[in-house]
Amino acid sequence: MAAKPYGLIATFDTTPAVYHAAEKVRDAGYKNWDCITPFPIHGLDKAMGVKRSHVPKFSLLGGIIGFTAGMSLIYWSSAIDYPLIVGGKPYFSPLFAFPVSYELTILFTAFATIIGMFVLNRLPMHYHPVLKSSKILSGMDDKFHIVVEASDPKFNLAHTKALLEQAGGKDIQELEA
Amino acid sequence: MAAHAHSTAAQPAILNEVNPTPFPRATLVENNRSFGWVTDKICGIIEGKTPTWWWVCFILACFVASFTVAGITYLVAAGVGVWGHANPVNWAWDIVNFVFWIGIGHAGTLISAILCLLRQKWRTSINRAAEAMTIFAVVCAGIFPVFHVGRVWFAWYLFPIPNSNEIWQNYRSPLEWDVFAVSTYGTVSVLFWYVGLLPDLAVLRDRFFVAGKKVRSFLYGLFAMGWRGSNRHWSNYEMAYLILAGVSTPLVLSVHTIVSFDFAVSLLPGWHTTIFPPYFVAGAIFSGFGMVLTLMLPLRAIYGMQDLITQYHIDCMCKIVLATGTIVGYAYGMEFFIAWYGANPNEGFAFINRAFGHYAWAYWIMISCNVITPQFFWFKKVRENTALVWILSIFVNVGMWFERFVIIVTSLARDFLPSSWGYYSPSIVEIFTFFGTFGVFSVLFLLFIRFLPVMPMAEIKSVMPAADPHGDGVIGHGDPDLAHSKLH
Numbered sequence: 001m002a003a004k005p006y007g008l009i010a011t012f013d014t015t016p017a018v019y020h021a022a023e024k025v026r027d028a029g030y031k032n033w034d035c036i037t038p039f040p041i042h043g044l045d046k047a048m049g050v051k052r053s054h055v056p057k058f059s060l061l062g063g064i065i066g067f068t069a070g071m072s073l074i075y076w077s078s079a080i081d082y083p084l085i086v087g088g089k090p091y092f093s094p095l096f097a098f099p100v101s102y103e104l105t106i107l108f109t110a111f112a113t114i115i116g117m118f119v120l121n122r123l124p125m126h127y128h129p130v131l132k133s134s135k136i137l138s139g140m141d142d143k144f145h146i147v148v149e150a151s152d153p154k155f156n157l158a159h160t161k162a163l164l165e166q167a168g169g170k171d172i173q174e175l176e177a
Numbered sequence: 178m179a180a181h182a183h184s185t186a187a188q189p190a191i192l193n194e195v196n197p198t199p200f201p202r203a204t205l206v207e208n209n210r211s212f213g214w215v216t217d218k219i220c221g222i223i224e225g226k227t228p229t230w231w232w233v234c235f236i237l238a239c240f241v242a243s244f245t246v247a248g249i250t251y252l253v254a255a256g257v258g259v260w261g262h263a264n265p266v267n268w269a270w271d272i273v274n275f276v277f278w279i280g281i282g283h284a285g286t287l288i289s290a291i292l293c294l295l296r297q298k299w300r301t302s303i304n305r306a307a308e309a310m311t312i313f314a315v316v317c318a319g320i321f322p323v324f325h326v327g328r329v330w331f332a333w334y335l336f337p338i339p340n341s342n343e344i345w346q347n348y349r350s351p352l353e354w355d356v357f358a359v360s361t362y363g364t365v366s367v368l369f370w371y372v373g374l375l376p377d378l379a380v381l382r383d384r385f386f387v388a389g390k391k392v393r394s395f396l397y398g399l400f401a402m403g404w405r406g407s408n409r410h411w412s413n414y415e416m417a418y419l420i421l422a423g424v425s426t427p428l429v430l431s432v433h434t435i436v437s438f439d440f441a442v443s444l445l446p447g448w449h450t451t452i453f454p455p456y457f458v459a460g461a462i463f464s465g466f467g468m469v470l471t472l473m474l475p476l477r478a479i480y481g482m483q484d485l486i487t488q489y490h491i492d493c494m495c496k497i498v499l500a501t502g503t504i505v506g507y508a509y510g511m512e513f514f515i516a517w518y519g520a521n522p523n524e525g526f527a528f529i530n531r532a533f534g535h536y537a538w539a540y541w542i543m544i545s546c547n548v549i550t551p552q553f554f555w556f557k558k559v560r561e562n563t564a565l566v567w568i569l570s571i572f573v574n575v576g577m578w579f580e581r582f583v584i585i586v587t588s589l590a591r592d593f594l595p596s597s598w599g600y601y602s603p604s605i606v607e608i609f610t611f612f613g614t615f616g617v618f619s620v621l622f623l624l625f626i627r628f629l630p631v632m633p634m635a636e637i638k639s640v641m642p643a644a645d646p647h648g649d650g651v652i653g654h655g656d657p658d659l660a661h662s663k664l665h
Contacts, residue, residue: 019646022408035408038212039376039639041646045412053416059424073337077345089349099354099435103361106428110365110421114372117417121410124402131405137387139406140380142212142638 006129006177007033007149008160010169011138015041018144021167022047025146028163032152036130036145055116062112063105070101129175147175203489205298205640210484212638219377219630220384222480227627230479235623241616248610249324257327259606265592266601271325273581274611276436277464278318278618279359280457280577282366283429284465285311289369290425293418299493301636302485306476307469308370309629313621314468315363317614322359324610351438358435365428369421371400372414376635379404433461440584447527447588450515456508460577463501463547466494467573472622474567476631485632488561495554495566498573502551505580509548523593531587535600539583546576 012018022035026049035044044050071094078084079091089096118124130136130147139145146169148160157174164172206215252259262269285307292300323332335356339345346353378401385394404410437457440448470491477486516528531540550572553559560566586601625631638644 015644015646016648036406037408037411038216038380038406039635039644040411040415041408041639041644043646044408047646048408050409050412053413055413055416056420059420063424074348077337077339078348082339082343082345084344086347086349096349099351099431099438100348100357102431103354103357103428103435106424106431107361107364109424110368113417113420113424114368117372117413118402120413121407123404123410126398126403128403128405130407131403136405137383140376140383141216 004150004177005157005174007147007151007155007175008157008164008172009036009130009133009135009145009147009175010164010167010172011135012144012146012169015144017168018146019044019047021146021164021169024167025148025163028154030148030152030154030160032149032155034130034147034149036136036139036147038140038142038144041144054120055113058116058119059109059113062116063109065112066105066108067101069108070104071097074100129177133173133175135173150177203299204487205301205489206637207484207487210641212641212643215485215634215637215641216380216384218482218485219632219634220381222626222631223381223628224384224388231623231627235620238616238619238623242613242620243616244609245320245613245617248606248613249320251606252324252610253329257325259604261602261604261607263599263601265597265599266586266589268589269586269601270582270603270607270611271321272439273578273585274614275318275321275325276457276581276585277578278314278321278614279362279436280433280461280464280581281468281574282311282314282318282362282465283433283458283461284469285309285314286362286366286369286425286429287462287465288469289373290422290429293422294426297493298640299490301640302482302632303469303473303490303494304636305370305373305629305633306473306625306631307465308366308373309622309625310465310468310472311366312363312370313618313625315359315366316621317618319359319363320610320614320617322355351435351442354435355439358432362428362432365421365425369425372418372421373633373636374629375401375404375414376406377630377633379406380634381630430458433457445588446521446523447531447584449524450512452508452511452515456505456512459501459504459508460547460580463498463505463551464573464577466498466501467570467577470494470498470566470570471574474563474570476626478563480631482632485637491563491566492557492560495560498570499551499554502547502573506548509544527588527591530591531583534587534591536583536587536590539579540587543576543579543583546572547580550576 010021012021018035018037019041022044025033026047035041035048037044074097075092083091085091130139130145135143135145146164146167148155148164154160161172210218260269260271285304288300288307289304289311292304322335323329326332326335334340334346335353337346348354378397382394382398382401385391385397434454434457437453441450441453443449473486473494474491477483513528513532516524519525531537550569553565553569559569590599590601592598642648
């Protein structure tokens with residue numbers, strides 16, 4: 001095993017326990033740490049000091065691109081590339097172009113949102129020290145874990161372990177890098 | 178709560194903050210089940226041996242699906258003449274079936290998106306299967322417009338690619354809008370479904386890994402993208418989920434609106450009405466919830482999921498069927514009123530003809546199934562009788578198919594000139610093709626319940642009382658079976 005572990009992992013049995021422990025780790029000033037939970041816990045972002053997600057920026061960009069793409073496709077193809085009079089209607093009108101542009105806005109927003117979520121989460125990442133731990137099974141099921149990474153400037157094996165213990169963490173283990 | 182009680186005397190006249198009245202909420206997971214129970218229950222379906230009934234149903238469904246394959250093969254080989262279409266009825270079962278299946282899909286998106294925005298927590302246990310239903314219904318719906326073009330090898334011309342004369346699609350046509358609406362709807366539904374599946378696939382990955390089934394673990398893991406339940410991930414995930422719900426809501430409303438434009442933008446009496454968009458959307462949700470009940474009630478019985486799909490869930494769904502069915506009934510009445518009030522003789526004739534003409538039998542089937550059937554759901558006794566609810570849900574499905582038949586065929590069969598009047602009957606090829614789509618749908622749905630988690634585990638867990646970080650966090654208190662094994 002490498003000399004330096006990836007970090008420490010502590011187990012908590014209940015939602016309130018991990019919530020309050022997260023507040024303590026946050027207040028101790030740690031930055032590179034995480035909670036492993038089987039479901040999103042309401043308010044845990046605040047307890048961890050996680051800032052609001054940046055996913056909406058991707059979505060907005062996707063939506064703007066989608067709407068512009070729809071309008072320009074219809075304008076270019078019906079008014080510039082091959083103008084054709086159908087039913088005495090104008091070559092282009094934003095009104096008849098709207099339904100298609102509206103659908104493309106939604107389509108591009110959806111793709112951008114999902115791409116944004118994956119990019120911000122740095123997924124897919126099929127290898128991760130947490131996934132190698134035997135605790136991941138319970139972490140996906142009914143237990144809650146806090147992982148403090150060794151890369152954190154405040155990380156100190158003994159002190160961090162003491163903090164996690166004091167916060168109520170059980171079965172604290174070192175994570176193999 | 179206790180803290181509030183003994184501090185009442187000290188409270189000032191003006192409160193700093195107003196605490197909401199504690200309002201009793203319905204239990205969403207009954208019998209105080211634990212998180213672990215939810216995981217075991219839902220994963221158990223996939224991990225267990227394939228049940229015999231599954232094989233029986235699967236083979237039967239494949240057999241039924243072969244009717245669609247046969248019908249379409251014959252159609253492509255011989256041409257659309259093998260269908261019963263003839264002037265003046267050039268749209269019939271193909272479009273009826275398309276609108277029928279697309280409408281069914283709408284309940285899935287309503288449950289996953291609109292109820293998510295409205296914070297209806299009861300959606301959690303039914304949304305995965307309902308979204309699957311949406312996707313498979315869109316697949317069945319897509320068959321019809323693609324093949325009704327006749328020469329299916331030209332179907333690519335629906336998409337924005339210029340043809341060999343460099344002519345582009347006509348974007349003034351609602352039919353072209355429909356192409357974009359339906360393909361966006363299908364794509365976004367799949368994306369939304371996949372995002373919901375992500376954490377649950379990770380659960381299966383780890384469970385199969387521990388069980389020593391490396392191949393299955395690898396396959397689930399591949400699609401789980403290395404999900405590890407990190408809260409920093411959940412933060413982005415929840416935001417993405419919320420935005421997807423936010424864009425799916427206008428999407429689902431726009432899809433059936435645009436489907437209704439296929440008719441409403443024309444000049445045909447009986448089609449050219451402004452009530453169509455809201456009336457079609459309500460009808461779609463009505464038929465979709467009918468189908469959700471048709472599918473979920475047997476699933477609940479077979480897998481013993483009464484603790485997850487509770488009587489409360491059934492009540493909620495029945496009430497939505499009642500509400501949307503009543504809206505649909507109102508729309509039928511209003512169409513008649515406007516036909517009379519508008520004083521257009523063609524419009525008036527179209528509606529009198531619907532109710533009392535050659536297709537009156539279809540009209541009255543529609544009225545009895547769509548207007549009368551849901552009214553039974555006013556009664557608690559009916560809603561609590563699962564078998565009866567299931568039977569009524571079948572009537573809803575039948576009624577909504579007839580609604581589209583009545584709208585499409587009666588208006589076309591009586592053209593403006595009596596010399597071009599006709600009567601449409603389907604050919605055996607159309608009947609086979611439509612019958613087969615139930616097989617296609619069932620095949621896909623059976624594969625879904627066999628290989629994917631039928632309920633979103635993470636979402637169910639997050640609405641259980643023990644998920645509240647400010648509660649006592651105790652799981653399973655009050656249940657003697659669980660008291661010994663669980664916490665505290």
